[in-house]
Amino acid sequence: MSDPFDISKALEGAVKEQLSPAVSKFNLVSEHSPAGDQEKAIEDLVFQLQNNQERCVLLGVTGSGKTFAMAHLIERLNIPTLIMSHNKTLARQLYQEMAGLFPKNGVEYFVSHYDYYQPEAYLPKRDLYIDKELSINERIEQERFATVASLVSRPDCIVVSSVSCIYGLNAPETFLSYHCRIHVGQEIEPIDLVRELVELQYGRTSTDLERGQVRLRGENLDVWMPSRDDPLRIRFGFDGVEHIQICDPVSWEVLDELDEAWIHPKEFFMVSPERFENALENIETELDGRVAELKSEGKDLQAYRLEQRTQYDLEMLREVGHCTAVENYSMHFDGRKPGERPYCLLDFFSAAAKQFHGDPQKFLVIMDESHVTLPQVGGMYGGDKSRKLNLIEHGFRLPSAADNRPLKLHEFQGLVPQMVYVSATPGERELLHLCETTGQEIPLGLRHVSGGGGVNEPELSKKHQDAESMYDMLQMIEKIPRMEIRPTGLLDPTIEVRGTEGQVADLLSEINDRISKGERALVTVLTIKFAEEVSQYLNKMGIKAHYLHSEIDTIERTEIINALRIGHIDAIVGINLLREGLDIPEVSLVAIFDADRQGFLRNERSLLQTIGRAARNSNGKVILYADSMSPPMMASIKQTLERRDRQIAHNDKNNITPVTIQKALPKMGSDIDDLIAGTAGGKRLVASKGGRKGGDWASNLKVGAGRWAPSNSVTSNISQPIEELNYSIEELKTMMQQAALELDFERAAMLRDKIHELENS
DSSP: OOOOOOTTTGGSSSOOOGGGGTTTTOOOOSSOOOOTTTHHHHHHHHHHHTTTOSSSEEEEEETTTHHHHHHHHHHHHHHHEEOOEEEOOHHHHHHHHHHOOOOOOOEEEEOOOEEEEEEEEGGGTTTEEEEEEEEEEEHHHHHHHHHHHHHHHOOOEEEEEEEGSSSSSHHHHHHSOEEEEEEETTTOOHHHHHHHHHHHHEEEEEOOOOOOOEEEETTEEEEOOTSSSSOOOEEEEETEEEEEEETTTOOOOEEEEEEEEEEESSOOOOOOHHHHHHHHHHHHHHHHHHHHHHHHTOHHHHHHHHHHHHHHHHHHHHHHHHOTTTGHHHHHHHOOOTTTOOOHHHHHHHHHHHHHHSSSSSEEEETTTTHHHHHHHHHHHHHHHHHHHHHTTSSSSSSSGGGGGGOOOHHHHHOSSSSSEEOOOSSHHOOOHHHHHTTTOOOOOGGEEEEEETOOOEEEEOOTTTOOOOHHHHHHHOOEEESOOOOOOHHHHHHHEOOTTTHHHHHHHHHHHHTTTOEEEEEEOOOOHHHHHHHHHHHHTTOOOOOTTTTTTTTHHHHHHHHOOOOOOTEEEESSSSSTTTOOOOEEEEETTTTOOOOOSSHHHHHHHHHHHGGTTTOOOOEEEEESSSSSHHHHHHHHHHHHHHHHHHHHHHHHOOOOOOOOOOHHHHHHHHIIIIIIOOOOOOOSSSTTTSSSSHHTTTTTOOOOOSTTGGGGTTTTTTTGGGOHHHHHHHHHHHHHHOHHHHHHHHHHHHHHHHOOO
């Protein structure tokens, strides 16, 4: 049986030296050096990981430069790295930062490619079947292809991902077994090459070319890979392939020439004809057994339903090679046994580590905001399982559909050789894993989390009555590198506790004081109704306020936050949306109502995260409105004030004056959210490094995260001041699109405004 992680054969013909980690090193490019606590934290983490510590925790407060520290860690370890985030927006921000810090390395972005996804489901109580509906984001699909192709073809990859990385993919060996390598001088007929590409699931067209299609016109064969911004044109002569060119998809102007190109499959999921036939036979066998089982239980309706649906799918698979919801049969096409986990992105990391570093365990996972991301990973399997069991029980799917699933938490932990949990407020599971892997005594506050350590799924039971607070546990547990001194010299905010009587009037006074200084305020409450009422009251009193809660969609939420930064809004009143990842340096006041109400929204971790929203401004202040002091309040206040004292001492010693972070203001209505969510990115050539002529053609073409330089006279002026531009509307639109592709969203927005001015005039 072939090794599903063996990608060596697919790399035959490449320049081996360029596939060596000693040559293709991670090279961090930055004007700054580690400062504050960063250097010591980086040294401690490198020491721990090089000494084979399986789980590490990095405690970094808001604004301490956690991303910069991650980048230095990656450079020093020089191994493939997966950075996980708990949502697409934060993942995109991380991707942009990493791409800027590692311009010569393969920085990729891997998140769910659905703009909208309604999974197949059945509600027994209402006898309601809901069919699958989805809308795929073409750009994100392209990014996913680029991620996989870079991982199997280069040793220097950083992938920034959401929890989408724990969902099923094909095996690395399978992905690479089906590819087409074309080189100049190759003796092959155009029609034979077309046949090869059709076998890779590419569609043939004679009109306009789209991604995933091929077009043969005379001696020119055009191919557009799903991972590419630009199609390839292969020109044939009497002796075979004469030219391989990268062309503009509209004008077909030649952008560059290649000696060799690696064309990957159109689809992630490819199988050999033999395995395909075996899979169909196995599906039929499972169907017969399941139908007999349902009939023996007196479930004739469910048996009939299952037989009709599955036979239709089998017919579609035989005739066109595909069917709706084909992923439900992935166990059979992968050749897995019932209950066996699916392959996922982590397997590609393992394959890359084995091929380029000689050890399948030689890769790193960094989990950003781990106190949110790790529970999210653990919750994916449970939700998927409950939905699938309903479908199986009522005859909509075969039992094997349950094996098309995300990883279980213990499977995920078992696949990760080394992981760094990064958070300002590490969760209980992370601290338990650290204690177990380093042999430390487990505090009472963690003993209700059973079965940790990276193998068994942790289960939560009731806390011990004498359990320590998170603050106390962090003092007890050793080997936690900390970044509490900010390079900017900014301090943790001051904290005041005030009674609830007259709290809204008191808040009004505080917000007015902030407005007079050109600063903003965030207010956090416990209910949607109270958020709206406080917002309405502030508006009546002349404050430009807006509420923010879960019933407001993502795009509107982004616009509200942008309006706050610009100054169109003075204050936002929210519930649980003012925590992780909200970076607004203009905010100098955070007010927390019902601070003494114990629960998820007012536990120690939530309070610390909310307090951190005021840490980006030199005048940062937090007001806790409460009539008593709850244990979480006392612990979070104590931790914040102790850190503040250390920060003041550091600033005094080094003559540092705290200065509010300067961050470019957004443009209203500039569709930044769509760009951040994944509709913009650099152009890529997906191919393995090396060429048969001995030259490193792939590095010249900027494989992976490399971006093509603008090639025409219009886009070459992409950095020219807006007021000096003298072009037509169409030319300005071209420049705007180029700026968006280069992730220069502000310039794209300014160009858009100039276009609107010209159109109106």
